[in-house]
Amino acid sequence: MSKVRIYTLAKELNLENARMLEILDGLGVSYKSVSSTIEEDTVELIKQIVAEEGTGSGDEVTQAPAAAPADAPDTAKGDAAPQASQPAAPAAAQPAAQAQAPASATATQGRDDVVSDASKAEIPHRAPVVTIMGHVDHGKTSLLDYIRKTKVAAKEAGGITQHVGAFEAQTSKGRIVFIDTPGHEAFTTIRARGANVADIAIIVIAADDSLMPQTREAIAHAQAAKVPMIIAINKMDLPQANPDKVKTDLTQLNLVPEEYGGDLIVVPVSAKTGEGVEDLLEYISLNAELEDLRADPKGTFAGVVIEGRVDKQSGVLATVMVQEGTLHVGDFLVVGENYGKIKAMTDSAGGRIKEAGPSTPVQILGFSEVPTSGEKVSSAKNEHAARDLIATRASDRRDTENAQVQRKLTLEEMMGPLSTVRTVNLILRADTQGSVEAIQGILARKESEDIKINVMLAGIGAPTEGDVLLAGTAEATILCFSVTAPGSVNKIAENKGVDIKSFRIIYELIDEVDRLMKGNIEPVFEEKYLGRAEVRMVIKHPRFGNIAGSYVTDGSLKRNAKAKVTRGKETVYEGTLVGLKRLKDDVREVQTGYECGINLDWDGAEIGDIIEASEMVEVEQA
């Protein structure tokens, strides 16, 4: 007998994968994921344990052996040193999904519906929600179409299935929900609003093309969202397919496929022939099982808008993913500061339904305004409660807006949590691969114990809207070298509060990184005295209002400087020195001992007043 995959053995022994991992943890056997292989000896040992325990249903609590047998065999391929002679790891008692956590395949979700372990066991499992991303033409749509064609049964004979932004596939392993708007932009738009719908991201890479710029972007987006990734190497039917090149290229992004000893699940498929698609679905289900995805159909409803549109006949239609609780026709829903009552619901196969539980995408008729992708949806008991909720939200929003204007940042907010490792997130765009590599090389040497530099995405060419969305959600700065952002992208960046900075000299870019590493401290300005003048006459000007004919007694006055006018001991005006004239000419500056005309955008100056000028200068910070 040769090596066996963990999940295959679990299936054979009628054990849950999570349970199988507990046993392996108990034995001190290391592995990367359930698709890792284990040695024959270990298989025998496990069979023995299961037989002794008389288990097999996977329901009982696993009793890990007190100590791993001295001859516990070597383990999953490509793994770290076996721990055979060590006592049983306490991890045996942990939920398997936590006990082992390959970074790419089982990262913890950033979802808001995480429930405590204690109550978790009573909450039923829910279907995984999957998104498909990848480079243009690598076959995202074809793959979704193949899955839809082979795995979705339309509910109503002859009914036309409309595009609703998601569909549910029935597989031998259970239900899987696919977001069917391929592309990371849709994914990131949803994330930009603080919601996470996807549990797993499939990154499609064409076997004849390998990694392309949008593949890297898609990977960066999935990593930023901490969504586990599965790589689907597509177009395997082509004679020029070269899956090995794809795998090698992936390792250059520090993504190591399982067969090279890493934890990245890579599945070769063909959307044309269907080869490997079943395996892909199986891996999705395995991953979902490991993630232990659960949601309470009886809990408080929570959902996210997948997409909204206006239908000429029906009016506003919105597809909402139910994440928690159950929706019923007649429920009141609140999105942002709007509400609606569900008049009708259809599932993604076009069938009319009366209620919908967790991980169900439903098209809803009943909103008065088109909601935007990514908006969170909550429910209210009745219309009155819906209005109350909206009123509270509106008042909270106003409070936050006011607070943002007035509030000064605390040191911790400026510097990040004190005494923890801070990460500076960057997106790097440059004119050539050589520049990208040179900059990355310098940045790599800059990292310290306290500050990590995370280049989320490094690409050639001008920054894109996708970069801005990613930067917005990950609080990253976009640094450009010898490329500039198009106006449209700058505008989006401005709206989202994302900084795009362009440089033509590498070391200026590096200086910027230094500044970001110091803690993104906002520049501090202080007021610097410039000079003063005495008003000797007031001239009425038909266009500019009153001009104060003055004599500079000290320092100098500058156009656009801050101005303060005092009369005796009293300050009678504070504002800006908007115009400065010598004889009839506009000038920038007038020195001591000269006469000048001063326009203050204020007509109240009188003879004898003192005009003092100052300016704000940036203070160099340590």
Ligand SMILES: Nc1nc2c(ncn2[C@@H]2O[C@H](COP(=O)(O)OP(=O)(O)OP(=O)(O)O)[C@@H](O)[C@H]2O)c(=O)[nH]1
């Ligand atoms: N031979 C072969 N061709 C494929 C396969 N998958 C997709 N294609 C072809 O590749 C081209 C692009 O496929 P799409 O599914 O449109 O790719 P996409 O990634 O959705 O592209 P965009 O939507 O433009 O980003 C089409 O001509 C498909 O027929 C495959 O497995 N084998």
